[in-house]
Amino acid sequence: MGDRVFTIGILGASHIAPLAVIRPARRRGVRLGAVASRRAGAAAAYAEIQHIERAYGTYEELLADSSIDLVYNSLPPSEHARWSIASLRAGKHVLCEKPFAMNATEAREMQAAARESGRRVIEAFHDRYHPLSHQIDAIVNSGRLGEIVEIRADFSVDMPFAETSIRHDPKLGGGALMDLGCYPVHWVRTLVGEEPRVTFAEAALNPLGADSSIAARLEFPSGIAAQVSCTFNGGQPSSTMDVIGTRGDMHIKNLVFPSQGHSISVTRDGLTWMSTVGGRETFDHQLDAVVNGIASGEPLLTEDDDPIHNMEVVDAIYAAAGLDRTWV
Structure with a gap:
């Protein structure tokens, strides 16, 4: 890119984009080049409110914009594979919202397109780039907890059923596991550094057939057991993980948004140590990592095989719970 300012284009006039990329881009001096929506009026209004340079009434127009370096795909999960692949083939790097795809097959197709195009597609697990995530890894790797025996991870929010909500429509990629549970799956996978098999799962469904809550048991090759759970019926938002070792x-409280307040509690020999980790918003750390990684060529934590493996576990949880996903 030489000395040219790094430029982002946004697919979808979404509610998450201001938090995920627009405000972090402004804090970092990254250019917001364009936003695209299938409704031209919506794109124009969004661009005016968010002070984005150009608005397009089709996604294809944004992909044809030669000034765009990185596409932020904030479309519903059902559109992630199609438009991430189109972006890669148009010569753009892609930061794709979680869940990465509708299933592992789509995730593999997305990574194949990245390899063929020589561009990068990165899953937007923003929490993974915060210092809290690195501190959790450091504590486990230090041996302070001894050998890890079990991990329990949960992400719960209060999101009452609404028939018109993307998050509750399974055909658009809705459901508690896709929207929330992909985080706990990612936490336990990356912490252990192995790929698990699903031994049990059960779910409660909403009237459209999407899971409103789901829980699963995982087993890793090393013998570590894990429980992951999520629900849309959880009252106050809560994202927690317990790591149980032999010593x-x-x-950990609030893994998803640690800048809003979090804590690490380590108990050993009857004594408990409480700590926190300094850092900015997770999305600022993520954008820094993505921009620097693209510029340097250094690999990132949430690209290549990582999104594929996460979707493989999501697929396996749905299969173990007996959910019909024939539309996927």
Whole structure:
């Protein structure tokens, strides 16, 4: 890119984009080149409110814009594979919202397109780039907890059923596991550094057939057991993880949005140590990592095989719970 300012284009006039890329881009001096919506009026209004340079009434127009370096795909999960692949083939790098795809097959197709195009497609697990995530890894790797025996991870929010909501429509990629549970799956996978098999799962469904809550048991090759759970019926938002070892335990609160307040609690030999980790908003750390990684060529934590493996576990949880996903 030489000395040219890094430029982002946004697919979808979404509610998440201001938090995920627009405000972080402004704080970093990254250019917001364009936004596209299938409704031209919506794109124009969004661009005016968010002070984005150009608005397009089709996604194809944005992909044809030669000034765009990175496409942020904030479309519904059902559109992630199609438009991420189109973006890659148009010569753009892609930061794709989670869940990465509708299933692991689509995830593999997306990564194949990245390899063929020589561009990068990165899953937007923003929490993974925050210092809290690195500190959790460091505590486990230090041996303070001994050998890890079990991990329990949960992400719960209060999101009452609404028939018109993307998050509750399974055909658009809705459901608690796709929207929330992909995080706990990612936490346990990356912490252990292995790929698990699903031994049990059960779900409660909404009237459209999407899971409103789901829980699963996982087993890793090393023998570590994990429980992951999520629900749309959880009251106050809560994202927690417990790591149980042979010498001590660790409890973490608010893994998803640590800048809003979080804690690490380590208990060993009857004593408990409480700590926090300094950092900015997770999305600022993510954008820094993505821009720097693209510029340097350094690999990132949420690209290549990582999104594929996460979707493989999501697929396996749905299969174990007996959910019909024939539309996927």
